[in-house]
Amino acid sequence: MNEPEAAVWMGRLAALSRDGGALPNPALIWWKARLFEKQAAQARATRPIAIAQWVSLAVAAVTTIVLCMANWRSIQDLLAPAGLALWVAGAACVILMGMALRFVFSD
C-alpha cells in the first residue's frame, strides 16, 4: 500500500470518527485543572506538618520498644500471674491505639 492509498483509507476512517457526539465541556476541564492546582499547593504547604507527625510517631514507637526491651524482665514478672485475660486486654489496647492513629493520620 503506497502513501496516497494509505491517506485515502485513513481519510475514510477519520470521517467515520467524526460521530458528532458531544465533547466534554471545556469550562469543566478548566475548573478541574484549577482545583488540582489548589490541592497541590495545599499538599505542598502541609507537607512539613505531615512529616513531623510521622517522625513523632516513629520516635514514640522506637522509644516504646527500647523501654520494653530494657524492662522486659519486670514486664514478664508483672504479667506472669495475670493470665490470658490481661494479654487479651493488652492486645485490644494495641488494636484500639492502631485504629486511633489511623483516624488521626488519615486525610
Added chain:
Amino acid sequence: MDQNEFTAFYHETAPALHGYIRRVSADGQAADDLLQETYLRFLRAKPEVDDPAAMKAYLYKTATAAIYDRWRRQRRERLWSLAFRFRDEAPPAAGTGDVTRCFEKLKPRERALLWLAYVEGYAHGEVAGALDLNEKSIKVLLFRARRNLERILRQNGISEVQHERA
C-alpha cells in the same frame, strides 16, 4: 493561557484529538475520559510554546502518553485479576464498520503512526516528537504499518483502493 484562550484552543483541537484518541486506544467508551485527562495534563504542564502548531503537537504527545498509561494500568489490573489473558494492546472496541475493525487489529503504535501521518498530516519529525521515537525510523515504521494494514484489509476481504490519478 487564560480561560478564554483555552476554550478557543479546545474548540479548535478537541474534535480531531477525540478522533485520534478513540481510534488509537480502540476504546470508544474511554475516549472522553482520556480527552479530559489529556487537557488536564496539558494545563498542569503549562508548556512554554507560543506557536499553535507546536502546542498542538505537544497536545498529541500528551494524549499518546495518557493512552499508554491507561494500557499499563489495565495490564497491571489484568495480571492481578488473572481473569484476563495477558495482551499487549487494549481490547478492541466494537467498530462501526469493516475499516474500523481492520484498523483496530493493528498494533497501537502503528495506529498512532498512521493517524498522525495521514490524518493529521504531520511530517516525520513531528510524528517522532509526538511518539517519542527516532525521526530516522519513522519512514520504515510507516512502511511497515501500511504493509500490515494492507495485509489485514486483504485478510478481511476488503479490496485495495485504486489510487486515482489527479
